[in-house]
Amino acid sequence: MTYPLPIIAEAMLNGLLTGAVYALVALGLTLVYGVLHIINFAHGALLTSAMFAVWAIHAFLGVDPYLAILPLTPLFFALGYGLQRYVIGPASHGDDGNILLVTLGLAIIIENGLLALFRSDTRSLATDYSFQVVELGPLLLSQARLYGFAGALAVTILLWLLLARTDIGKAIRAVAKEKLGAALVGIDVRHVYAVTFGIGCATLAIAACLLMPTFYVNPRVGGAFVLVAFTIVVLGGMGSIPGALAGGLVIGVVESLCGLFLGESLGQIGIFIIFILVLLFRPTGLFGARA
Amino acid sequence: MNTRFDRRTLLKGGAVALTGIAAPSIVRGQAPATIKIGILQPVTGALAMDGEFGRTGAELAIADVNAAGGIKSLGGAKLEMVFGDARSNPEAGVQEVERMQGEGVVAIVGGFASPICLAASQAASRYDLPYLVDVGVSDQIISRGLKNTFRFAPGFGICTKSAIENLVRINEAAGKATKTVALVHEDGLFGSGLAKLMATELPKHGFEIVETIAIPTPSRDLSNVVLRLRSLNPDLVIPSTYYGETVLLARTMQQQRVRPKAVYSVLNGAASNMRFVKEFPEAADKIMDCNHWHDPRNPKNAELQKRVEAAGKIWNYNTPLNYSSVRLLADAIERAGAADRAKIIAALGSSTFAEHLMPYGPTRFENGQNMGAAPVSTQVQDGQIKVVFPEAFADAKPVFPVRG
Numbered sequence: 001m002t003y004p005l006p007i008i009a010e011a012m013l014n015g016l017l018t019g020a021v022y023a024l025v026a027l028g029l030t031l032v033y034g035v036l037h038i039i040n041f042a043h044g045a046l047l048t049s050a051m052f053a054v055w056a057i058h059a060f061l062g063v064d065p066y067l068a069i070l071p072l073t074p075l076f077f078a079l080g081y082g083l084q085r086y087v088i089g090p091a092s093h094g095d096d097g098n099i100l101l102v103t104l105g106l107a108i109i110i111e112n113g114l115l116a117l118f119r120s121d122t123r124s125l126a127t128d129y130s131f132q133v134v135e136l137g138p139l140l141l142s143q144a145r146l147y148g149f150a151g152a153l154a155v156t157i158l159l160w161l162l163l164a165r166t167d168i169g170k171a172i173r174a175v176a177k178e179k180l181g182a183a184l185v186g187i188d189v190r191h192v193y194a195v196t197f198g199i200g201c202a203t204l205a206i207a208a209c210l211l212m213p214t215f216y217v218n219p220r221v222g223g224a225f226v227l228v229a230f231t232i233v234v235l236g237g238m239g240s241i242p243g244a245l246a247g248g249l250v251i252g253v254v255e256s257l258c259g260l261f262l263g264e265s266l267g268q269i270g271i272f273i274i275f276i277l278v279l280l281f282r283p284t285g286l287f288g289a290r291a
Numbered sequence: 292m293n294t295r296f297d298r299r300t301l302l303k304g305g306a307v308a309l310t311g312i313a314a315p316s317i318v319r320g321q322a323p324a325t326i327k328i329g330i331l332q333p334v335t336g337a338l339a340m341d342g343e344f345g346r347t348g349a350e351l352a353i354a355d356v357n358a359a360g361g362i363k364s365l366g367g368a369k370l371e372m373v374f375g376d377a378r379s380n381p382e383a384g385v386q387e388v389e390r391m392q393g394e395g396v397v398a399i400v401g402g403f404a405s406p407i408c409l410a411a412s413q414a415a416s417r418y419d420l421p422y423l424v425d426v427g428v429s430d431q432i433i434s435r436g437l438k439n440t441f442r443f444a445p446g447f448g449i450c451t452k453s454a455i456e457n458l459v460r461i462n463e464a465a466g467k468a469t470k471t472v473a474l475v476h477e478d479g480l481f482g483s484g485l486a487k488l489m490a491t492e493l494p495k496h497g498f499e500i501v502e503t504i505a506i507p508t509p510s511r512d513l514s515n516v517v518l519r520l521r522s523l524n525p526d527l528v529i530p531s532t533y534y535g536e537t538v539l540l541a542r543t544m545q546q547q548r549v550r551p552k553a554v555y556s557v558l559n560g561a562a563s564n565m566r567f568v569k570e571f572p573e574a575a576d577k578i579m580d581c582n583h584w585h586d587p588r589n590p591k592n593a594e595l596q597k598r599v600e601a602a603g604k605i606w607n608y609n610t611p612l613n614y615s616s617v618r619l620l621a622d623a624i625e626r627a628g629a630a631d632r633a634k635i636i637a638a639l640g641s642s643t644f645a646e647h648l649m650p651y652g653p654t655r656f657e658n659g660q661n662m663g664a665a666p667v668s669t670q671v672q673d674g675q676i677k678v679v680f681p682e683a684f685a686d687a688k689p690v691f692p693v694r695g
Contacts, residue, residue: 007522014514120337120379122509122535126570131546140547142514215511216535224511259515264506265478267515 003260006138011260012253017145019252020152024207025225026232026244027156028200034239035176035196036084038096041103043229044222045110046201050076050208051217052114058125058212065127065212066147072205080201085194114219124216131214148210155206156245159199163241172196176239228255228268231275237285246286250274325371326362326630328353328620329391329399330613331411336379340566341403345425346374347604348613349400351595356621364628370621377402381410388414397630398423400616403609405429412440421635423620425613426583428558433659439632441639441656443616444583444649445664447558451488454557454581457668457680459496461689468692469526469552471501475516475540477532478505485531485557501525510536517543526552526692530559537561541574552692555579555668563669563676565605572674577693579670579679585611586650587678587686595648615647619654622646650684 003011025047032040053072057063063071087106092098132143163169174182175192183189215221232251236243251271259267278285330349332342353370361367373394375387384407391399398421402408408427415422416437424432424442428450433442445453462469474489476482483505490500501523504516513536520528528544528551530537538561541554554562554577561567562580585592585608595614596606620635622644627634645653652663668680670689677687 003519003522007518010518011515014512014518018512119335119339121340124538124570131542131574133546133548142546216539218509221509224509256515260518263504264510264513264516267507 008257008260010139010141011256013139013141014145015253015256016249017142017149017252018256019249020149020245021145021207021211021248022225022228022232022252023245023248024152024155024203024210026229026236026248027159027241028203028207029226029229030233030236030239030241030244031159031203032197032200033233035172036099036193038099038103039230040197040200041100042083042106042110043103043200043204044226045107045114046076046080046222047204047208047225048217048219048222049110049114050201050205051212051215051221052118053205054208054212055123055125055217058127059123065125065209069206069209072209073202076205077198077202079198081194081198083201084197085190088197089190089193111219111222118219120219122216122218125212127213129213142214144213148214151206151210152248153245155203156241159203160241162199168192168195228271231271233285234275235278235285237287240285240287243285243287324630325369326365326624327371327373327394327396328617329373329375329388329394329396329401330617331375331377331384331387331391331399331401331407332613333377333379333384333403333407335376338377338379338404341426341607341609342377342379344605344607344609345401345403345613347599347602348610348615349617351598351610352614352617352621356618362621362625364625365630368630370617375399377407377411379404379407381406384408384411385414387411388420392418392420396420397624397632398620398635400620401425401613402427405432408432412437415439419632419636421620421623421632421639423616423639425616426609437659439636441659441661443619443647443654443661443664444612445666446660447484449664450558450581450666451485453666454668455489455492455496457581458493458555461668461680461691464689465691467497470497470499471523471525472498472527472529473501473520473523473525473551474503475520475528475530475532476503476505477508477536479508481558482531489529489557498527506532506536508533508536510539513539513543514547516540517547517549520544520551521547521549524551528554530554530556530562532556532560534560534564534567538567538571538574541567541578542571545574550694552694553577553579554693555581557581558666562671563608565607565676568671568674568676575671577671577690579668579689579691581666581668583608583612584650584667584669584676584678585648586684588684589648592648611648615649618647619644650678650681 029043054065054068057068088102091102129143133140134143171187171192175189232247236247254270255267258270332345334342353372357369361369373391373396375391377384388411399415400423402411402424403426405427408424409432412422416439422440428447430446430448474486476486486503537559556562559580562578563582568575599606623635623638623642627638640656642654650667655662667678667684669676670679672687678685679687679689
C-alpha cells in the first residue's frame with residue numbers, strides 16, 4: 001500500500017507526539033526500576049487514577065486539565081511517597097520478590113476501587129482546544145498533542161536536571177548505584193526510595209493532565225499504556241532517563257507507521273517485534289550501559 | 292336483593308375486617324395475587340448505561356399496566372417486577388435467571404447484549420420460562436429452536452438488509468450523490484461480519500468500496516485512520532464501531548477536517564445515542580445511523596420521553612423498546628388468562644400486539660422473531676436524533692449529501 005509523502009510525514013509526526021507522552025509514562029517506571037530495582041506493576045493503575053482525578057476535577061470543579069498539573073503533581077508525589085514508605089516498603093520485608101506481589105496487589109485494589117467508584121463507563125472531557133489544530137504547511141497537528149509533546153520534553157529535562165544537579169538527585173543516584181554504601185555515608189535509603197516512588201507518581205500525574213484533553217479514561221485504560229511503557233523501558237535501557245525519552249519517541253513512530261501500513265489492529269505488532277529484537281541483540285537497551 | 296344483614300354475613304364481614312386490621316397486606320391479598328415478571332438488564336459494568344435505559348422503560352410499562360387496572364382476565368392482577376442485574380456478562384445473566392426462577396416469575400424480559408441474551412434465554416428454556424429479548428441482535432438467539440425465546444426487535448439480518456436498502460434509496464433520491472465508500476469497522480465479530488456483508492452487497496448497487504479499515508476496541512488514537520480517509524477522500528464513510536471509537540473517529544475527522552459527503556453507520560454504538568449528541572454536538576452533527584429507534588409519529592413516545600426526562604434520565608431507544616416489550620408480555624398474559632408458562636408462550640406466539648411505541652407493524656412472531664420489526668435510518672439534526680427513513684415513520688427529511 002502506498003501513501004503520498006505528506007501523509008507518511010504526518011503519521012510520523014503523530015507518532016512522535018504520541019511517543020513523547022509514552023515516554024513520560026515510561027519515565028516513572030524506569031526511574032523506580034533504576035533506583036528501587038523493582039518493576040512497579042501498579043504503574044498502570046496509578047496512571048488510571050491520575051486520569052480519573054483530572055477528569056473529576058474538570059467535571060466537578062471545572063478546572064482546566066493543564067491547570068490541574070499544579071495541584072495533582074504534589075498530590076501524587078505525596079501519594080507515591082506514602083505508598084512506598086508505609087505500604088510497599090514495610091510489606092516487602094526487604095525481599096524484592098515480595099515487592100512485585102505487593103505492587104501487583106495494589107494494582108488490583110486500585111483498579112477495582114476505581115471500578116466501584118466510577119463504574120466501567122468510558123469518560124472523556126471536552127475542552128475548547130481538545131480538537132484544535134496547528135497548521136504546518138499541508139500538515140494539521142493537534143494542538144493538545146503538541147502541548148503534550150512540549151510538556152513531556154520539559155518534564156524529562158527537569159527530571160534529568162533534578163537527578164544531576166540537586167542533593168536529593170545525587171542521593172537518588174547514590175542509592176541506585178550502591179544501596180549499602182549510600183546508607184553508610186548517611187543517606188536515608190527508605191526516604192530516598194519513597195521520594196523516587198513519589199517522583200514516579202508525580203510524572204504520571206503530569207502525563208495524565210497532558211493526556212486527558214484528547215484521551216478518554218475508564219478503569220482499565222492504564223494497562224494499554226503500561227505495556228507500551230515496559231517496552232520503552234527495555235528499549236531505552238532499564239533505569240535510563242534519556243533512554244526512556246528516545247525509546248518513547250521511537251516506539252511512537254513505529255506504532256504509528258505500523259498502524260498506517262498494516263492496519264490499526266496490527267499497529268502494536270511493531271512494538272513487540274522491537275521488544276523481542278532488543279532483548280535478543282542488545283539486552284541492555286539503547287542507553288543501558290550508563291544505567 | 293336482601294339488604295338486611297343476617298348473623299352469618301356479619302360474622303364473615305367482621306372476620307375479614309379483623310384480619311384486615313391485623314395484617315394490612317392481606318387486604319391487598321383479597322385482590323388477585325400479583326404476577327411476577329423478571330426484568331434482566333446489565334446495570335453495572337461496561338454496559339451499565341444501556342442497562343439503565345432498558346430498566347427505565349420496563350419500570351414505566353409495569354407502572355402503566357398496573358395503573359390501567361392490571362391483568363383484567365385475571366381479575367385485575369398486578370404485575371410485580373423482579374429485577375436482575377446481568378452485570379454486563381453472560382454468567383451473571385444466567386445466575387439472575389436462576390434466582391428469578393426461584394422467585395417464581397412467569398416470564399423474563401431484557402438482556403440487552405447478545406451474549407447475555409443467548410445465555411439467559413437458554414437458562415430460562417430449561418424451565419420453559421418465556422424469555423422476551425429486548426435488544427440483542429445476534430441471529431443465533433432465535434435460530435436455536437428454543438420454544439421459550441422471542442425477540443420483539445429486529446435482528447442482525449433484518450438490520451443489515453434494511454440498512455443497505457435504506458442507504459440505496461436515500462442515495463438514489465439524492466441523484467446518486469455518493470459512490471465511493473470507506474468502511475471503518477471494529478475487528479470483532481460484529482464489525483467484521485458487517486463489513487464483509489457491506490463489501491459484497493454495496494457494489495451490487497453501484498457503490499465502490501475504496502478501503503476497508505479494521506480498528507481494535509479500545510483504540511487509543513485514530514489519527515492514522517483519519518489520515519488514510521483524507522488521502523482516499525471517499526464520498527461516504529460507514530463506521531460500525533462501539534461507542535468510544537465512534538466518538539473518537541467523529542472527533543478526529545472533525546479535527547483533521549475530513550468531511551465526506553455523508554457518514555452512514557450501521558447499528559452503531561454512538562450515532563444514535565443522545566449522550567454523544569449532547570457531549571459533542573459538532574462532531575455528531577448530520578451523522579446517520581441505521582438502528583433501533585422509537586416511532587416519532589406516535590404521540591405516546593413524546594409523552595413517555597417527558598416522563599423519563601422529568602425523572603432526570605436520558606432517553607434512548609432501549610427505553611421505548613423495553614416499554615413495548617413489557618406491554619407485549621402483559622398483553623400475552625391477558626390473552627393467556629392464566630399465569631401459566633405454557634399458555635403465555637402460546638399467547639406470545641400468536642401475538643398481534645400493535646399498541647407498541649416502535650416503528651413496526653403489528654407483531655407477528657415466526658420462530659420467535661417478530662417479522663413486523665425493522666430498524667430505521669436516523670440522522671443527527673440540530674442536536675436531535677431524527678428518523679429520516681423510511682418515510683412512513685420519518686419526522687425529518689434526510690440531509691444527504693451533507694456536503695456537495
